[in-house]
Amino acid sequence: MLRVFLGCFVLALICGSCTEELDFDQVDDFRYEPVIELSLAYYDYLAADFGEDDLGGRTVYVDSTTADLFSQEFFDDNLKEAEFFLRYTNTIPRSFTTQIDFYNSNNEVVYTIPVSIPPYNGTPVVVTATAYFDESNIYLLKETNLVTAEIVLEAGSPVLTPQSEGSLLFESSGTYYMRFND
Amino acid sequence: MIKSCAITLTSLFLWVGSYAQNKQLLYNFREIPQSLLVNPGGKVLQKGFLGFPLLSGVYVQSGTSGFTVYDIFADDGRDFTQKVEEVIYRLNSSDVIEVNQQLELIYLGFRPEDYRSNRFYSMGIYQELNAYNYFPQDIALLAYEGNAGNVNRVYDLGHLNAQGEVLTTFHFGINFKESEDFSWGFRGKFYSSMINFSTANNKGDFVSVPGENNIYSHNVVADMALRTSGYASIRDDSPGTGRLLSRALFSGNYGLGLDLGLTYTPTEAWTYTASIQDIGMILHTTDIESYRLNGAYQLEGIEFEFGEATDDDFLDDYWEQIKEDLEEQLPLDTISQNYVSWRPVKFNAAMMHNFGNMLYRKKKCGCKIEDTGYENSVGVQLYAIKRPRGINTALTAFYYRRVFDFLRMKLSYTADKYTKTNLGLGVSTHFSNFNFYLLADNFLEYGNISDANYASVQLGLNFILPDRSYR
Numbered sequence: 228m229l230r231v232f233l234g235c236f237v238l239a240l241i242c243g244s245c246t247e248e249l250d251f252d253q254v255d256d257f258r259y260e261p262v263i264e265l266s267l268a269y270y271d272y273l274a275a276d277f278g279e280d281d282l283g284g285r286t287v288y289v290d291s292t293t294a295d296l297f298s299q300e301f302f303d304d305n306l307k308e309a310e311f312f313l314r315y316t317n318t319i320p321r322s323f324t325t326q327i328d329f330y331n332s333n334n335e336v337v338y339t340i341p342v343s344i345p346p347y348n349g350t351p352v353v354v355t356a357t358a359y360f361d362e363s364n365i366y367l368l369k370e371t372n373l374v375t376a377e378i379v380l381e382a383g384s385p386v387l388t389p390q391s392e393g394s395l396l397f398e399s400s401g402t403y404y405m406r407f408n409d
Numbered sequence: 410m411i412k413s414c415a416i417t418l419t420s421l422f423l424w425v426g427s428y429a430q431n432k433q434l435l436y437n438f439r440e441i442p443q444s445l446l447v448n449p450g451g452k453v454l455q456k457g458f459l460g461f462p463l464l465s466g467v468y469v470q471s472g473t474s475g476f477t478v479y480d481i482f483a484d485d486g487r488d489f490t491q492k493v494e495e496v497i498y499r500l501n502s503s504d505v506i507e508v509n510q511q512l513e514l515i516y517l518g519f520r521p522e523d524y525r526s527n528r529f530y531s532m533g534i535y536q537e538l539n540a541y542n543y544f545p546q547d548i549a550l551l552a553y554e555g556n557a558g559n560v561n562r563v564y565d566l567g568h569l570n571a572q573g574e575v576l577t578t579f580h581f582g583i584n585f586k587e588s589e590d591f592s593w594g595f596r597g598k599f600y601s602s603m604i605n606f607s608t609a610n611n612k613g614d615f616v617s618v619p620g621e622n623n624i625y626s627h628n629v630v631a632d633m634a635l636r637t638s639g640y641a642s643i644r645d646d647s648p649g650t651g652r653l654l655s656r657a658l659f660s661g662n663y664g665l666g667l668d669l670g671l672t673y674t675p676t677e678a679w680t681y682t683a684s685i686q687d688i689g690m691i692l693h694t695t696d697i698e699s700y701r702l703n704g705a706y707q708l709e710g711i712e713f714e715f716g717e718a719t720d721d722d723f724l725d726d727y728w729e730q731i732k733e734d735l736e737e738q739l740p741l742d743t744i745s746q747n748y749v750s751w752r753p754v755k756f757n758a759a760m761m762h763n764f765g766n767m768l769y770r771k772k773k774c775g776c777k778i779e780d781t782g783y784e785n786s787v788g789v790q791l792y793a794i795k796r797p798r799g800i801n802t803a804l805t806a807f808y809y810r811r812v813f814d815f816l817r818m819k820l821s822y823t824a825d826k827y828t829k830t831n832l833g834l835g836v837s838t839h840f841s842n843f844n845f846y847l848l849a850d851n852f853l854e855y856g857n858i859s860d861a862n863y864a865s866v867q868l869g870l871n872f873i874l875p876d877r878s879y880r
Binding site for chain 2: 248249250251253254256257258259261262263264265266267268269270271272276288289290292293294295296312314376378397398399400402403405
């Protein structure tokens with residue numbers, strides 16, 4: 228009896244890996260899709276800084292930065308979709324037209340997010356916008372290497388002086404849908 | 410690249426266990442010469458032995474906690490990603506990923522004929538591979554699902570705790586039989602570390618909170634380090650077999666260690682043993698490369714400043730500035746610094762009661778091996794091993810029996826905080842002067858071993874010189 232038992236035991240060990248059906252090729256099917264949320268850009272342009280009165284009627288304000296984040300390998304290979312969320316909070320009693328422009332390396336605008344912002348009327352004016360890059364146009368983001376922020380001060384009153392109060396606050400974040408499977 | 414990382418990680422996570430290196434079946438199995446490696450103060454009942462090179466001691470242990478290989482790789486038609494996800498959400502940061510493998514290259518022992526024959530010398534060389542990793546729960550979750558929807562959630566970077574090594578051990582031990590009641594012994598060890606890496610005592614976290622200036626503020630605080638030796642030189646250049654062999658023996662990273670053990674038999678019916686292994690360390694001075702990430706960084710995004718100087722000239726490069734700030738405030742440094750790695754100290758103790766027929770087999774057996782004493786033993790064993798975050802322990806109850814002159818067996822039941830269903834069985838056979846042994850842990854699971862949380866197997870072949878004086 229004991230011998231039979233031991234025989235079975237040894238046999239079991241030798242077959243050893245008596246194991247149900249396994250399929251290691253399934254690894255090829257593995258994909259994971261983390262969603263990353265990151266703050267993007269922001270500014271808080273004070274009414275007092277527009278200098279409308281002493282700059283000869285200047286109405287366009289622009290700033291820029293290189294932005295090659297999405298052409299980096301990590302995003303270039305795995306970023307499938309992206310959504311940008313923009314929020315403007317206006318506490319200046321003037322209208323603005325703002326614009327975020329995405330430029331490629333040939334200095335061509337590949338994407339624009341224009342937003343019109345009504346004047347402050349006693350309560351802060353909040354305007355939001357979203358920009359969605361799906362799989363068909365995500366390449367635009369990946370070829371972007373420069374981003375500009377533009378504020379156009381629409382004609383109107385009161386004239387903004389160094390004593391003016393309020394600001395145009397811009398906040399933004401991006402949601403990045405990644406997919407790792409190849 | 411991503412896929413190979415995923416495969417590597419997955420493979421690592423397949424090997425989880427709490428038992429590694431608990432050789433509860435070998436401990437006190439006195440017919441097997443390798444038991445002297447677990448307790449250098451064990452009772453030696455051979456005159457000498459010689460292990461078959463490369464075959465005398467083969468030990469492989471693997472395990473999984475929280476899931477099994479079968480859970481993930483079963484060919485059951487279920488979505489693979491879904492299965493992996495279930496496992497990721499099931500594990501936590503105290504789950505351990507562990508693999509241990511040993512291979513004896515040479516092992517021999519003998520009792521000298523001279524007047525000091527109460528001594529028994531044993532020596533040899535074995536190679537060992539260890540990996541001991543905690544599941545980096547927060548980092549894995551962050552990588553798997555991203556930070557979206559998890560504002561205010563603090564991800565603990567301290568979950569990263571992993572070490573691995575390949576080393577060769579040269580050892581020499583002396584066993585002293587002071588009297589019929591008491592023997593003790595020690596084993597000196599010289600370690601040559603081929604590859605070592607470790608990252609432990611990491612601190613830091615990552616959290617996204619509502620920002621002051623922007624929608625989110627992302628915050629990293631980190632004090633983390635990864636130390637390696639024997640890695641930098643093979644990273645880009647895979648060495649040939651010859652070079653690997655010479656590195657295995659003479660790596661330049663050496664250490665010393667000590668094992669101690671004793672056996673006390675106050676009466677023939679009772680035996681007490683204890684041993685401590687691998688009190689030692691390795692000093693890494695050659696081919697070392699360490700990485701350190703230390704600092705704090707906060708990101709709210711790119712601030713457009715609309716400075717007058719930059720209004721139209723696009724001069725300011727905020728993005729480059731962010732990258733520079735990151736590198737400056739949270740620098741990743743590569744450094745060459747000697748370091749010490751401590752061996753995982755292991756402790757064994759046992760109390761056993763011997764009973765049954767003591768004399769009948771002595772009268773009729775062919776006595777190829779020692780056959781004194783009772784034919785049965787039962788007892789309990791305690792095992793403990795020092796790990797980065799504390800001490801792991803296991804308790805074993807066992808029954809040992811001399812079935813025949815040529816066959817001895819040991820049945821064990823082992824419990825620890827991870828599992829309560831580990832039955833192990835070991836057999837030692839003796840034909841002519843040859844000893845073959847096979848020790849298998851958790852054998853109940855062998856029907857579908859891929860569905861076992863862990864398993865260990867040890868086997869080997871030795872040539873034995875019996876001690877005639879025990880006839």
